[in-house]
Amino acid sequence: MRIVAAHVPPHTTGSGKIGAATRARLGPARLEVDIVVRVLVAYATKMGSNREIAEAIAAVLREHDLEADVRSVRDVRTPDGWDAVVLGSALYAAHWQRDANRFVARNREALAARRVWVFSSGPLDRSLADADLPITPNAAEILAGVPYEGHRTFGGLLRPDAEDVDPQILRTHAVGDFRDWTSIRSWAAAIANALSA
Numbered sequence: 001m002r003i004v005a006a007h008v009p010p011h012t013t014g015s016g017k018i019g020a021a022t023r024a025r026l027g028p029a030r031l032e033v034d035i036v037v038r039v040l041v042a043y044a045t046k047m048g049s050n051r052e053i054a055e056a057i058a059a060v061l062r063e064h065d066l067e068a069d070v071r072s073v074r075d076v077r078t079p080d081g082w083d084a085v086v087l088g089s090a091l092y093a094a095h096w097q098r099d100a101n102r103f104v105a106r107n108r109e110a111l112a113a114r115r116v117w118v119f120s121s122g123p124l125d126r127s128l129a130d131a132d133l134p135i136t137p138n139a140a141e142i143l144a145g146v147p148y149e150g151h152r153t154f155g156g157l158l159r160p161d162a163e164d165v166d167p168q169i170l171r172t173h174a175v176g177d178f179r180d181w182t183s184i185r186s187w188a189a190a191i192a193n194a195l196s197a
């Protein structure tokens with residue numbers, strides 16, 4: 001974001017003030033200040049796919065000249081140092097991951113003081129992934145008191161060889177990659193536009 005203001009440097013006179021005649025002779029100098037908006041894209045993941053969504057969001061923010069850092073919620077004590085936060089968690093049994101819950105619990109006030117967007121990822125079914133399901137009751141409860149500006153539910157990823165997943169689940173759940181990069185990128189672009197306005 002660039003702010004341009006008419007400005008006459010104070011060193012043009014001893015006192016820092018100048019008269020109208022001098023001002024007319026100098027003309028207004030232009031002071032250009034780049035304000036860097038720093039965005040934390042924080043994710044909670046068990047198997048890694050939500051991190052890749054966070055990375056895709058950050059890449060779009062950077063394309064829009066915002067500074068974006070991708071961090072696991074486990075690695076960020078507070079969002080101090082960032083102006084805005086995009087926070088997302090993978091869903092398991094309709095719940096956000098415990099790490100995401102803890103991140104919000106320890107930062108409720110800090111989040112309320114920033115612009116915040118949130119996302120969930122999970123649905124392993126094309127039509128559900130496309131439906132942008134509403135935030136789950138559990139995630140809504142976690143975020144109580146945090147005035148986030150938008151929430152999206154993106155499709156998820158389950159690999160057929162996923163470790164730490166009960167083989168019975170792999171047999172009974174759809175496996176595959178249901179992440180829609182176009183919709184993830186366009187949501188990120190909307191955030192970038194909102195932050196640049």
Ligand SMILES: Cc1cc2nc3c(=O)[nH]c(=O)nc-3n(C[C@H](O)[C@H](O)[C@H](O)COP(=O)(O)O)c2cc1C
Nearest residue numbers: 045046047048049050090092093094122123156157
């Ligand atoms: C045991 C299990 C339970 C899941 N429960 C849900 C669920 O309730 N809702 C949902 O949308 N996705 C659910 N999923 C799908 C995951 O959210 C999806 O695989 C997601 O992309 C995983 O993200 P991660 O790789 O970042 O951990 C579940 C997956 C597993 C293995």
